[in-house]
Amino acid sequence: MITELKRRFPLLLRLAVHLGGILPLVFLVRDALTDNLTVNPYQKAEQRTGETALVLLLFSLACTPLNILFGFSRAVKHRRTLGLYAFFYASLHLFIFSVLDYGLDWEIIWDTVLENRYIFVGLAAFLCLLALAVTSFRWWMKRMGKNWTRLHRVVYLAGGLAILHLAWVIKGDVLGLAGNVGKPILYGTILAVLLVVRIPPIRRTIVQFRREIQHRTAGTIKPPIREYRELP
């Protein structure tokens, strides 16, 4: 049974990734059709799609640290899928805001964008994700070479901007730890940890430490574990 699970694990992981990407949409559509999005449905849908995009982006950003911390190299294969799902929900979020909520009334939208810095940073995060999504395919990866890696570091910026977007939209003061600040603090902390783990000296230390522990517990010297390298 356990060996069977182990054999099937790659498939199960892939399935979990896709379920995580698709189920939030299924639930959103279900709640929209059954009138379960509160009496202010556009706002609720905006909040749900926005949070889903952020969580999926954090999952995407967690893949590499999972490999660094636990040697879970398989996670790295799912970075792009999770990132694309995050982009999908970010697009849906923008669509609901501009088309459904503001009815493509450009006069009102323009006023709103000018007066709301959270929309600026949200839009900036979206543009980052757009650039990454467009260039996420192998063809671009090959074509861009080293620049591709450089460009795709923008994902960290997108994560930071998305959290700032959330921190500025809630009622309260995140830095003052006052108000409705639980979520921005939670997601911000997660993002910070995920980023710190990647800092080269810290990453090297962690990888070395992990290998030592693995060797000691195994009692034998194993062949060196393939270390994850930046793609391509």
Added chain:
Amino acid sequence: MKKYTFISDIPSSEITPEAMYHSRRRFIKLAGLAGAAAVLSACGVRQEEATPATVPDVSSMETGLVDELGDPANSFEDITNYNNYYEFTMVKEGVASMVDKLVTSPWQVEVSGLVQKPTTFDVEDILKRFPAEERVYRLRCVEGWSMVIPWGGFPLSKLLAEVEPMGSAKYVKFTSASIPDQMPGVASPFFPWPYTEGLRIDEAMNDLAVLVTELYGKPLPKQDGAPIRLVVPWKYGFKSAKALVKIELVENQPDTFWNTSAPNEYGFYSNVNPDVSHPRWSQATERRIGEAKRRRTLMFNGYTDQVASLYTGMDLAQNY
């Protein structure tokens, strides 16, 4: 059927399925309100003594209630299922199912401070002494949504007259209930509990500042601030404190809940003003709950004629 959350302990088997609910609405329209009462009791909706009555839906379509601008009142269901009440939860649609535990009777309101006759009123006495008048007012939330709500209440000035404010009283401070074992939200360390609000004394004396005890002619539901709340319709909704336990007359401008939480974002006045943005959000438009398109927000929430004179000579961008 999560949406229809009633206060009383109706077994889920007795909650009307949606299809039947809609046919009932059509039927109610035909039968009129008189018939509706009979239908509702036949459906098994019980009226409880301790908790406010919970008639599921008395929408404007049946009552024809409109505000003075001609906009229809939001339904009872809208008003009782979308509440900012952080003492319970920050989830607006989640408040209705959490308020059961709150004990609103007996309830006392202390009126004290710079007054000749400090008094602690039983809410029952208040209800008898100050009969509720119907007040259909717009409520504009600082979050950018609004409703038209048929409150029942009486001018705050009447209660203040009872206790005879001293000349030195310049402000009125309101304190809401904060009961940890009944209100789980007050455990949050990020807020300065209890909820407090304040008005300048002349604002408090304005006829639009009311103490509300009813909604749609029924006792005020708990999620809307039972048993007694403040309603100040020309200010953002958070100024209208719920479940009042204390009203104090004071000399200096009191600290308020949101002003303490984020001073540069929530001013003491917090008058509805489309031209003065919240530092992070535009206040130019709002979504009227139930409408497809956004509306332009009105100065003083449309009550300029009644309240603008309170602020002559004041820079409202400074005193936001």
